[in-house]
Amino acid sequence: MSAITDSAVIARRNLIRMGRIPEMLIFGLIQPIMFVVLFTYVFGGSIQVGSSNSTQAYREFLMAGIFAQTVTFATAGAGAGIADDMHKGLIDRFRSLPMARGAVLTGRTIADLVQTALTLVVLAVVAVIVGWRTHENFGKVLAGFALLLLFGYAFSWIGALIGLSVRTPEAATSGGLIWLFPLTFISNAFVDANLMPSFLRHIAEWNPFSAVVQACRELFGNLPPGFKTPDAWPMQHPVWASLIWSVVIILVFRTLAVRKYRRATG
Amino acid sequence: MPGAIYAEGLVKTFGDVRALDGVDLDVPEGTVLGLLGPNGAGKTTTVRCLTTLLRPDSGRAVVAGIDVLKQPDAVRRSIGLSGQFAAVDEYLTGRENLQMVGQLYQMKAKAAKERAAELLEQFHLTDAADRPTKTYSGGMRRRLDLAAALVVSPPVMFMDEPTTGLDPRNRQQLWEVIKQLVSGGTTLLLTTQYLEEADHLAHDIAVVDQGKVIAQGTSDQLKARTGGERVEVVVHEREHIRTAVEVLAGFGKGETTVEEHMRKLTTPVTGGAKLLAEVIRELDTRGIEIDDIGLRRPTLDDVFLSLTGHVAEAKDEENGKGAVQ
Numbered sequence: 001m002s003a004i005t006d007s008a009v010i011a012r013r014n015l016i017r018m019g020r021i022p023e024m025l026i027f028g029l030i031q032p033i034m035f036v037v038l039f040t041y042v043f044g045g046s047i048q049v050g051s052s053n054s055t056q057a058y059r060e061f062l063m064a065g066i067f068a069q070t071v072t073f074a075t076a077g078a079g080a081g082i083a084d085d086m087h088k089g090l091i092d093r094f095r096s097l098p099m100a101r102g103a104v105l106t107g108r109t110i111a112d113l114v115q116t117a118l119t120l121v122v123l124a125v126v127a128v129i130v131g132w133r134t135h136e137n138f139g140k141v142l143a144g145f146a147l148l149l150l151f152g153y154a155f156s157w158i159g160a161l162i163g164l165s166v167r168t169p170e171a172a173t174s175g176g177l178i179w180l181f182p183l184t185f186i187s188n189a190f191v192d193a194n195l196m197p198s199f200l201r202h203i204a205e206w207n208p209f210s211a212v213v214q215a216c217r218e219l220f221g222n223l224p225p226g227f228k229t230p231d232a233w234p235m236q237h238p239v240w241a242s243l244i245w246s247v248v249i250i251l252v253f254r255t256l257a258v259r260k261y262r263r264a265t266g
Numbered sequence: 267m268p269g270a271i272y273a274e275g276l277v278k279t280f281g282d283v284r285a286l287d288g289v290d291l292d293v294p295e296g297t298v299l300g301l302l303g304p305n306g307a308g309k310t311t312t313v314r315c316l317t318t319l320l321r322p323d324s325g326r327a328v329v330a331g332i333d334v335l336k337q338p339d340a341v342r343r344s345i346g347l348s349g350q351f352a353a354v355d356e357y358l359t360g361r362e363n364l365q366m367v368g369q370l371y372q373m374k375a376k377a378a379k380e381r382a383a384e385l386l387e388q389f390h391l392t393d394a395a396d397r398p399t400k401t402y403s404g405g406m407r408r409r410l411d412l413a414a415a416l417v418v419s420p421p422v423m424f425m426d427e428p429t430t431g432l433d434p435r436n437r438q439q440l441w442e443v444i445k446q447l448v449s450g451g452t453t454l455l456l457t458t459q460y461l462e463e464a465d466h467l468a469h470d471i472a473v474v475d476q477g478k479v480i481a482q483g484t485s486d487q488l489k490a491r492t493g494g495e496r497v498e499v500v501v502h503e504r505e506h507i508r509t510a511v512e513v514l515a516g517f518g519k520g521e522t523t524v525e526e527h528m529r530k531l532t533t534p535v536t537g538g539a540k541l542l543a544e545v546i547r548e549l550d551t552r553g554i555e556i557d558d559i560g561l562r563r564p565t566l567d568d569v570f571l572s573l574t575g576h577v578a579e580a581k582d583e584e585n586g587k588g589a590v591q
Contacts, residue, residue: 002372005369006369006370009366009369009370013355013358013362013366016357016358016362017355017357017358020357020398021357088353088356089350089353090353090354090355092319092347092353093347093353093354093367093414094370095318095319096317096318096319096342096345096347097342097367097370097371098339098342098343098370098371098372099370099371099372263321
């Protein structure tokens with residue numbers, strides 16, 4: 001019982017902070033918006049997806065990739081926030097209180113989930129403005145966004161573990177971002193993975209990130225005409241693969257992070 | 267029956283560093299123990315072990331009658347922690363901080379709100395209550411930090427260097443707050459590098475150096491260990507020095523030292539103020555005019571020096587800070 005109320009108290013605390021440091025949310029938006037614009041207008045004309053050469057097909061293909069990349073950036077936020085709390089001595093304060101053990105981390109990840117949701121809303125509006133359209137029913141589109149949020153939530157637990165493992169908030173930010181670039185680029189997010197050399201193609205097809213992107217493309221109806229879905233299992237069953245990946249990541253990283261928290265010294 | 271805070275043989279090592287090397291403590295209920303020592307002596311590590319933040323490698327600790335290693339959660343309900351490492355959230359207001367802490371002590375939201383208002387009043391923070399604590403002065407932040415430790419009026423309190431970094435006026439204010447608190451019956455363990463602070467606030471003082479308690483007792487007992495009191499006399503006329511030495515020889519417990527040019531005589535004595543009065547009468551009877559006379563007691567600085575062979579000054583960063591173990 002106290003696990004739920006304590007988590008809510010901590011989530012509320014982090015949301016109040018977010019409201020008082022709005023630049024965090026704004027900076028969090030600039031990067032994905034920049035990517036939308038860059039890929040749509042700069043690369044868009046020269047990247048071929050499926051059998052189509054149309055700019056519109058690439059725009060629609062692209063958005064799921066940018067949405068998925070954006071939700072994984074919550075990792076850096078969670079990591080930096082927790083490292084900052086450690087650094088400032090707040091974690092010590094919390095650990096000396098008779099509260100549920102995982103609540104500090106759960107509260108933080110829930111607050112990050114809210115931030116991710118806000119970011120996605122703004123980003124979706126920008127995407128529509130540059131020409132993104134969905135071709136499935138509203139329920140499926142919503143399911144796509146729910147899947148993105150679940151995946152982002154899972155990644156914030158990786159961030160929590162990073163935040164508890166480094167000495168400074170700055171290290172948590174860079175430690176939370178560095179590995180995300182290869183993860184998101186060696187995937188189907190920005191290009192058709194079928195066109196990669198076979199070594200990279202296999203990595204891309206089994207990359208958890210690709211599963212989420214593929215699932216969203218299906219749920220949004222954004223697969224380009226003539227697109228050949230790879231035979232790898234996660235690509236054939238992307239929704240299931242995304243769910244499994246998310247749950248596994250949450251279970252593993254939540255366990256590790258809570259264990260680390262209990263022994264943490266600020 | 268062990269006291270409200272009890273530790274036996276606490277050992278904690280960080281890599282090669284033996285931060286605690288067998289710390290024993292016993293603080294009777296309702297008293298204040300001052301843990302005195304330089305940076306790196308093991309004060310903070312001791313507090314961290316007693317407040318469940320750090321698990322000692324070996325040893326036993328009991329706080330408020332509860333075994334710290336076996337029932338850490340029960341201990342957390344009975345303690346308040348304040349000081350250099352237990353912070354408040356700088357983006358939350360003072361009120362929000364106290365409410366949050368109250369709720370995490372498992373108070374209902376309404377009760378936590380009322381308690382926060384009470385504490386803000388008590389610590390003279392009502393005017394600043396709805397400002398983010400980022401805007402607070404150092405003294406205000408310390409007061410809020412202390413208030414956060416008092417949300418549930420815990421029977422046992424720990425304060426780690428509560429006044430480090432404060433200016434003298436703010437330090438004085440905080441001392442008053444702490445004294446009030448203790449007069450209400452709270453048991454308090456306080457760490458400090460300020461000898462004056464331990465002298466001022468603590469019933470008992472434990473001197474810590476290199477992870478061990480090297481001496482413990484009241485301030486007076488510790489001072490007595492360092493050679494006790496001395497009478498210092500400054501005579502008006504230089505030719506009276508020899509007579510004065512004779513007079514002091516009748517009262518002293520050792521050799522009188524004479525600083526000729528200052529006409530100052532110093533003799534170790536026992537007997538306190540009563541003896542001082544007798545010395546004054548005898549000097550007067552002999553017709554010796556004096557410029558100054560006084561009973562000098564060793565300061566805790568003297569005590570620390572004589573116990574450890576080095577002065578109590580900052581060496582390096584207190585251990586226990588840094589990365590995750």
